[in-house]
Amino acid sequence: MSTQTTGRPDVHRPQRPEEEAPVSQPPAPRRRDPLPYALLVPAVLALALALGYPLVRQLVLSFQEFGLAQQFGRPPEWVGMDNYRALLTDAYLWRVTARTIVFCLVNAALTMLLGVGLALVMRSMSRGVRLLAQTGLLLAWAMPVVASLTVWQWLFDTQYGVVNYLLTQLGADYEGHGWLLRPLSFFFVATVVVVWMSVPFVAFTVYAALTQLPEELEEAAEIDGATAWQRLTSIILPTIRPVLLVVALLQVIWDLRVFTQIYILQEAGGSARDTNLLGTYIYRLGIGGGDFGTSAAVAVFMLALTVVLTAPYVRAMLRQERQA
Amino acid sequence: MPRTPSRPVRWSANAVGVVAFVLAAFPVYWMVNSSFLDRNQIRNPVPTWVPFGGDLDNFRTVFETDQFLSAMRTSLVVTGLTLVVALTFAFVAAVAVSRFRFRGRVPFIVTLLVIQMIPAEGLFISQYKMLEAADLLNTVVGLTLVYVAGVLPFTIWTLRGFVEGVPYELEEAAMMDGCTRTQAFFRVTFPLLAPGLVATGVFGFIQAWNEFTLALVVMTREDHRTLPLWLSTFTDVNRGTDWGGIMAGSTLIAVPVIVFFLLVQGRMASGLTSGAVKG
Numbered sequence: 001m002s003t004q005t006t007g008r009p010d011v012h013r014p015q016r017p018e019e020e021a022p023v024s025q026p027p028a029p030r031r032r033d034p035l036p037y038a039l040l041v042p043a044v045l046a047l048a049l050a051l052g053y054p055l056v057r058q059l060v061l062s063f064q065e066f067g068l069a070q071q072f073g074r075p076p077e078w079v080g081m082d083n084y085r086a087l088l089t090d091a092y093l094w095r096v097t098a099r100t101i102v103f104c105l106v107n108a109a110l111t112m113l114l115g116v117g118l119a120l121v122m123r124s125m126s127r128g129v130r131l132l133a134q135t136g137l138l139l140a141w142a143m144p145v146v147a148s149l150t151v152w153q154w155l156f157d158t159q160y161g162v163v164n165y166l167l168t169q170l171g172a173d174y175e176g177h178g179w180l181l182r183p184l185s186f187f188f189v190a191t192v193v194v195v196w197m198s199v200p201f202v203a204f205t206v207y208a209a210l211t212q213l214p215e216e217l218e219e220a221a222e223i224d225g226a227t228a229w230q231r232l233t234s235i236i237l238p239t240i241r242p243v244l245l246v247v248a249l250l251q252v253i254w255d256l257r258v259f260t261q262i263y264i265l266q267e268a269g270g271s272a273r274d275t276n277l278l279g280t281y282i283y284r285l286g287i288g289g290g291d292f293g294t295s296a297a298v299a300v301f302m303l304a305l306t307v308v309l310t311a312p313y314v315r316a317m318l319r320q321e322r323q324a
Numbered sequence: 325m326p327r328t329p330s331r332p333v334r335w336s337a338n339a340v341g342v343v344a345f346v347l348a349a350f351p352v353y354w355m356v357n358s359s360f361l362d363r364n365q366i367r368n369p370v371p372t373w374v375p376f377g378g379d380l381d382n383f384r385t386v387f388e389t390d391q392f393l394s395a396m397r398t399s400l401v402v403t404g405l406t407l408v409v410a411l412t413f414a415f416v417a418a419v420a421v422s423r424f425r426f427r428g429r430v431p432f433i434v435t436l437l438v439i440q441m442i443p444a445e446g447l448f449i450s451q452y453k454m455l456e457a458a459d460l461l462n463t464v465v466g467l468t469l470v471y472v473a474g475v476l477p478f479t480i481w482t483l484r485g486f487v488e489g490v491p492y493e494l495e496e497a498a499m500m501d502g503c504t505r506t507q508a509f510f511r512v513t514f515p516l517l518a519p520g521l522v523a524t525g526v527f528g529f530i531q532a533w534n535e536f537t538l539a540l541v542v543m544t545r546e547d548h549r550t551l552p553l554w555l556s557t558f559t560d561v562n563r564g565t566d567w568g569g570i571m572a573g574s575t576l577i578a579v580p581v582i583v584f585f586l587l588v589q590g591r592m593a594s595g596l597t598s599g600a601v602k603g
Binding site: 033035036037039040042043044046047049050051053054055057058061118121122123124125126129130132133135136137138139140141142143144145146147148149150151152154155157159160162165196199200253256257259260263264267278279282283286287292295296299300302303306310 | 329333334337338340341342344345346347348349351352354355358366367368369370371409412413414416417419420421424426428429432439441442443444445446447448449450451452453454469470472473474476477480530533534536537540541552555556567570571573574575577578581582585586589
């Protein structure tokens, strides 16, 4: 769902190209049957109204001057590329963009490492322990995003937080440490929250893919004297590559647009200017500051960035589909 | 797993499993635990690990704030409406895509996938302007509209998997026996879809129930907040003073979601793959 920071689009996608018909094939239309089109009308209308129209509107808006005067009824002025020019020469936008990309890549990489690692280790656990680990992961996965943010804030609380208490017990000087005050430490907390919420999805999906591996392959490799590392890099990972690609793509998309975590932590005491990522920057420019033209331009920029960052993955996925 | 790992391997894997469990589950435990602690236990530099001697005062505090009940109402109405509309729209669309072959079918499916990749954060400025122009800010209708569009692609995709999981031959057989195409669908396929519809519905419910960003954008007035908005500002107003109350609020919002999620999780995974060809 595109309105969801923890949305879980489908990754168990049937791995088949679209052209291939399912086993039981409904009849090809004898004549121009209007029925399927009629059935699609409500969904298409809703999507066009709530997503399609805003998308066009936003492109238009990004070429207009739309500030406080326009909020009070003055018609918006066409300013051509001015919003973009102003933005692209604004050092702050580039700072926020760099921050967003770094945050996204660090979080996506950590999530993938921990998730895939955990899925691999799960194969060697005893049944009971595996169930225990999976129960824990399901709990973290099922937590509503805002609730998990309040809990993590409470865990990292300056005065009574468990994290400061434990670190102090271990002999570090963390009594009354304010975690959200400095940008780096702020992003550390945000990363902990994001990774904690995202790992279960990766671990479960990759583990499901691992259980599909044909046993003979690994046995044969073992008989041939392959080490565990060789089995991993030359058999296991290549075999589950399609799944890894989809999951990594989703992580990049989700971590690029992270909003809720950053916004709530900012409200809880982070300095917004030093910790804005693209999503919160758009919000604070437009809805917070009333400068809709510029914020629409940033939003268009963000969409373009999503396309650029995900293009290599999408290409690789398409290649996989064609080979399938 | 076929190969039994050697003892040291199994032992270290189990150690990792236990650590993973603790790290994943502890925050959830801590939320529930803290919600029962009294003021002195919360405001104590030494944490109380188990809620002995706790009480229900924090929950009482939450229920006595009028904002909580009004937020609960708003959340229930918006998620309920979103669910009914989105499921209906998605269901007919899923039937069209999985039971008919027509021109434009593949482009429609590809469009659904592309929409999944559009970040909501990249659109909310213009959605806000649109709703403002239509006088729909701070209305249930306005928020429901953007929610429906948000859950539709995923819901269509999932339901399509469930419909394709029911072999078309069953409908054909019914038509041989004299049913019309529509009758065949509703008498044969539809009853088999019920569990899938329920699971998809619960999933959609969870997504709308938890949603924060669009609610923040559309519901700017305090008396129109949804539960997640209320919870995030509950923190603000009390500036880290009433952690017990905040944890009680979080528990109230999270526990039903967790229960529902655990119930449908397995079915969703199976429904999503049931559309695949089983060769």
